[in-house]
Amino acid sequence: MEQLESFIEIKKASKKFVTRSGDHVTALTDVNLSIDKGKFITLVGPSGCGKSTLLRMVGGLIRRSSGSVSIGGAEIEAPTAGIGMVFQSPVLLPWRTVRQNVTVAADIGGANRREVDERATKFLDMVGLNGFEDKYPSELSGGMQQRVGITRALVHDPEVLLMDEPFAALDAMTKDKLQVELQSLWMTSRKTVIFVTHSIQEAVFLADRVIVLAPRPGRVVDDITIELPRPRTLEMINSREFGDYTSAVRKHFEAEGLVQ
Ligand SMILES: Nc1ncnc2c1ncn2[C@@H]1O[C@H](COP(=O)(O)OP(=O)(O)OP(=O)(O)O)[C@@H](O)[C@H]1O
Numbered sequence: 130m131e132q133l134e135s136f137i138e139i140k141k142a143s144k145k146f147v148t149r150s151g152d153h154v155t156a157l158t159d160v161n162l163s164i165d166k167g168k169f170i171t172l173v174g175p176s177g178c179g180k181s182t183l184l185r186m187v188g189g190l191i192r193r194s195s196g197s198v199s200i201g202g203a204e205i206e207a208p209t210a211g212i213g214m215v216f217q218s219p220v221l222l223p224w225r226t227v228r229q230n231v232t233v234a235a236d237i238g239g240a241n242r243r244e245v246d247e248r249a250t251k252f253l254d255m256v257g258l259n260g261f262e263d264k265y266p267s268e269l270s271g272g273m274q275q276r277v278g279i280t281r282a283l284v285h286d287p288e289v290l291l292m293d294e295p296f297a298a299l300d301a302m303t304k305d306k307l308q309v310e311l312q313s314l315w316m317t318s319r320k321t322v323i324f325v326t327h328s329i330q331e332a333v334f335l336a337d338r339v340i341v342l343a344p345r346p347g348r349v350v351d352d353i354t355i356e357l358p359r360p361r362t363l364e365m366i367n368s369r370e371f372g373d374y375t376s377a378v379r380k381h382f383e384a385e386g387l388v389q
Pocket residue numbers: 146147148154155156174175176177178179180181182183327347
């Protein structure tokens with residue numbers, strides 16, 4: 130009997146870069162991953178192990194050197210409307226208000242304006258930005274700016290949300306808060322999320338599955354299902370079970386002599 134394909138299928142995907150000095154860098158080699166719809170996946174690993182490269186390959190931002198990446202049965206060759214992306218810096222347009230930044234793509238065209246406006250109101254409310262709709266980015270804290278970035282990605286109702294270290298530049302308390310908020314956004318919207326981080330704790334806290342990568346060459350070295358109940362709370366981080374998961378991830382980096 131033929132095996133049913135998962136929603137996201139990555140098969141034998143590799144990426145080689147040629148640097149400006151002409152050197153060849155194998156950023157990723159032979160990555161195989163099957164991801165079911167609605168799951169929250171985190172990619173964790175030390176600097177240079179290819180996390181961003183893998184995420185950008187799934188998003189169609191960079192071409193793979195070999196292998197295949199498909200979403201919902203369609204091969205990914207370029208960015209599509211069904212994929213929302215959030216980066217470390219939200220890159221907001223300073224001359225547009227919060228609401229105008231969230232709806233910027235709809236202003237360019239091609240979207241159902243009324244639906245986008247309704248979703249903008251809903252998500253701005255969910256991330257606690259009601260009352261800030263008419264402020265400008267310079268009037269917001271870093272955490273609030275990142276909330277705008279997340280809302281902007283969700284407003285077009287993408288099936289897949291790709292997040293590249295979205296909380297890395299934030300202070301620890303804001304980061305904790307946004308992790309909890311992101312979890313509740315995900316629990317109500319059930320998007321398929323791939324979230325890149327170099328923080329083991331963040332990876333375990335958010336994920337249904339933690340994919341562990343190691344460098345030189347970038348490759349997947351483990352795939353750990355996290356069975357902690359949801360909603361997860363910050364108190365859980367101190368539990369024995371949580372500690373067992375973080376140790377299971379950390380042992381890969383210790384084995385490679387990499388300090389986290
Ligand atoms: N455009 C590029 N040209 C040449 N080499 C690249 C390019 N992009 C990435 N690389 C190399 O590919 C490897 C993987 O990089 P990547 O940014 O995917 O790693 P990462 O795990 O996301 O790292 P970090 O946590 O530091 O962001 C690194 O050795 C990097 O130097």
